[in-house]
Amino acid sequence: MNRPTRSRSAAPAKVTLEMVAERAGVSPSTVSRILNGTAVVSPEKRTAVDEAIATLGFVPNPVARGLAGGRTFSVGVLTQAIDSPFYGAALRGIEGALGAAGYSPLFMSGHWQADEESRCIDVLRSRRVDGLIVLTGRLSDSALRSVARSLPVVVTGRRLKATNLVSLDFDHREGARQATQHLIELGHRRIAFIGGVAEHPDAVEREQGYRLALEAAGVRVDPALVVPGAFTEHSGVLAVERLLERRVRFTAIFAANDQMALGAALALYRAGKRVPDDVSLVGFDDVAGSLYAVPPLTTVHNPIQEIGELAARAMLALLAGEKARVEVPAPRLIVRESTRALGA
Amino acid sequence: MNRPTRSRSAAPAKVTLEMVAERAGVSPSTVSRILNGTAVVSPEKRTAVDEAIATLGFVPNPVARGLAGGRTFSVGVLTQAIDSPFYGAALRGIEGALGAAGYSPLFMSGHWQADEESRCIDVLRSRRVDGLIVLTGRLSDSALRSVARSLPVVVTGRRLKATNLVSLDFDHREGARQATQHLIELGHRRIAFIGGVAEHPDAVEREQGYRLALEAAGVRVDPALVVPGAFTEHSGVLAVERLLERRVRFTAIFAANDQMALGAALALYRAGKRVPDDVSLVGFDDVAGSLYAVPPLTTVHNPIQEIGELAARAMLALLAGEKARVEVPAPRLIVRESTRALGA
DNA sequence: CTGAAAGCGCTTACAG
DNA sequence: CTGAAAGCGCTTACAG
Structure with a gap:
């Protein structure tokens, strides 16, 4: 010692x-x-x-308070990757809201793996956090409900009803619908879609929005235009390469997140196709880098920092024994410079 | 209650x-x-x-252990912005190394303000962390020394000798020298420099490296080519706009970090100048987005995740009462596609 | 090598 | 409205 x-x-x-x-x-x-x-x-x-x-x-001394009173004034935050440009904003929102109330966040990364997420929760629990904020993730609804039986839980990215639990769900489908409709309004019909991680609920909803918009416009969904991705830049590169190899004709791409859109932009550049001159490109999330991409990316704004704040406030309400009612902002399209009318 | x-x-x-x-x-x-x-x-x-x-x-129960034994198995991590693409990687490295040893990190953001950083340290201290990792920041050396008198400290971004304190310093000057020399070797002479936050030590060293390389090559440093920046994308945009307005002639730009380089790339694009055809561009840090910029950015690799890991290990060593000897990797230039030989 | 005892700094029934 | 006392779950001198 x-x-x-x-x-x-x-x-x-x-x-x-x-x-x-x-x-x-x-x-x-x-x-x-x-x-x-x-x-x-x-x-x-x-x-x-x-x-x-x-x-x-x-x-x-919070340590003594924790032992004697059973409250540590800390709340566990299960994120998926602390270094993610996407989650980073949420963590910032959480840090601010919690800190203002004298609570400290305890961040852990689950890396999109249910078993790791469970382990994180165990650690957080052993640290005697007063509550748990879960940023999406792969845990089952029932696993979350079970945690909520002994610890207040706030979870984002799903709609879930349970006592001692608040869920904040962003309307990914509507956002994706808007993105796709924007391209349709610009005259595009051959719109490729780069999907996200298959099991991921956000990915599923975003694809639904894509299909919805096409159907509403009477455009047939061509399976050849739908390629899988994994929410990473690299997967966006691969998706476009696949599209190009297969010689699928397309005039626009909607990627299920900005990171993949950025990867797609690079692949198009390498292939000698210009954005938006040859191909229009839309992303999703509006991460920090999208505004400074060349060209700046048209995308769906995901108010992730605000969602972090709302999640923290909901947790504070739960801890105070109050009813937490939260309204998640609606998605809205941010038109920048990566999209253009077909033939313009 | x-x-x-x-x-x-x-x-x-x-x-x-x-x-x-x-x-x-x-x-x-x-x-x-x-x-x-x-x-x-x-x-x-x-x-x-x-x-x-x-x-x-x-x-x-770590809470009870904390009270009785005076050790909480947690270490405070003073970062500047938890949502930074740059610090994010360091936090990831820290989280991994600390977690493997049964320690939990407590992250707080100082936002580049000495007084906020002090407040964070107070909070961390009141939480009875066993040690403190400081990621650069604006605290004075003596403030840090004083903290180290009662708490083991590991600090990055400076060279500092004190008992109970380990500092990890990355050679920014050498990295900047390599970046500039690369441009010189490509035949560039009119190389603009976009600086970082003025008081920031990293910024100072990077500018020194720029000057060093030019002098070594017998190229006079033209003050008109040196413009201030603030390490943000937006400041990179502004810097290029300023250069353009002033009609300063340049064939290459070295930005003191990638974020500014990315902003510069956008401003050049807006001005109708192509990278690297018209202007070669080099950044610093090698953040995640640089690899997927259009075109991919030539930059100096800053092993920030590794530095986070090393910092955490050094802290673990201090806590174990061992002498911590750390070797920070040397900077190395990553040549990608944003630079080209002059006239090629 | 191992226990009994005190104590870490608070909170909270339990009694006024 | 307010104290005295017990207790939260451990660690650590202090004695064997």
Whole structure:
């Protein structure tokens, strides 16, 4: 063991609740109650305690609070990849909202694997987080419901009803419908679709939106135009290469996310096809890089940072025992420079 | 207070160290010592305890460990922006290395402001983290030294000697020198430089590298070619616009980071200048998006995920009371498609 | 090598 | 409205 030598010269001597109590001439219980707003306290004692806290510079020890009170003022956040341009924005929203309320997020990455996600939840639980925010992921609905039996849960990316659980669902289908319709309105009929990870609910809904828009416009869905992807830039490159190899004719591409759209743009560039002159391109999510792509990418805005904030606020509400009602913003298309009217 | 109703139907009943002790027929002290490897224990007791732990499914409560032992098995990570494409990779490296050792990272974003960074450190400290990893930032060396007097510190982006502190410094100057020299070797002489945040050490070093390479080649540094930036895509756009407005002649641009290079690429595109046909472009960092830019960006690889891992390992070493010796990889240029020989 | 005991810094029934 | 006391689940000197 490395002995904690504690040359307390720099760090402030730890001041405890007991010291505050003594200085204020009250019992520790009273100080605790004032801190937690747990009971009504006479004004005199309250000011005495407030003053003692201020002059002593007392900061409650969350570790002790956690042990004694069963609340750690931390909430677990199960993300899929902490370094994702997409989830990053959500984490930022969560960090801000939670921090403002004195809660700390504990981030873990599940890497899109249900078993890893379960392990993360175990760790988070052993850390005694007060609640759990799950950013999409592959866990089953019932697994989530079961977690919610012992821990408040907020989950994004699905519609799920359960006690002690709030779900925030963004309308991916509608977003994808808008994206596809935009291309149709520009005169495109041969619109390729690059799909996302097959089992992923977002991917499924986005493909539905694509089909919906085509059908509504009376355009037959040509299976040859639908190619699989994996939500990565590289998979976007491969998808376009496949389309090109097969000599499928298309004048536009709708990719199920921006990362794949960016990959598609590169593959088109390599093939000597210009965006939007030869091929119009639409993505989904509106990640930070899309605005600075060459050309700037037309895409569906996914308010992921806001969703992170909403998720955090919903969690705070659950923890306060309030009913959390959340309204997720509707998707909207951002038309930039990667799309153009056919033949224009 | 929201009463913890504890319908423990789903969650496993909490099993404590005491229960393990009882089942194994030893004292809690012994169980604790086995868990921590704190003392030599007879083989029989050890197996008895191991078995009890296994059958009971005991998981030590880190909160209690934190209170009693003064160690929380968590380390604070002061990043500047959790949603940064750049820091994201470092966080991933940290998460992996720490997690493998049973430690949890506590991430906070300082947003490039010394006062916010200080506040983050206060919060992290109040959370009783066992150590602190600081990813660059604006804190003064002495502030960091002072923190290190009471908490092990690992800091990236500077060279700093102090007890209880390890610094990992990447050679930005050399990287920038290589980038600039690459352009020189391609025949470029009129090489613009887009700088980073002025007070930022990385920015300073990268500019030094630029100047060094030019001087070594006997090329005069034309002040008109050096424009300020702020490490954001938008600032890259502005920088090129400024260059263009001033009618400064240049055949290549070296941007102090990839994000600015990407912004520069967009501004050039808007101005009808093609990369690399009309202007060669080099960035710095090799963030994920650079590989999929159109055209793929030539840049200096910054092994930021690896640096995150190294930082975490150094922290683990400090916590174990070992001497941490770390070797940061040298920078290396990645030539892609945004640079071309002058006149070719 | 191993226990009994005290203690980490709070919270919370339990009694006034 | 407010205290005294027990307890949260561990660790760690202190004694064998």
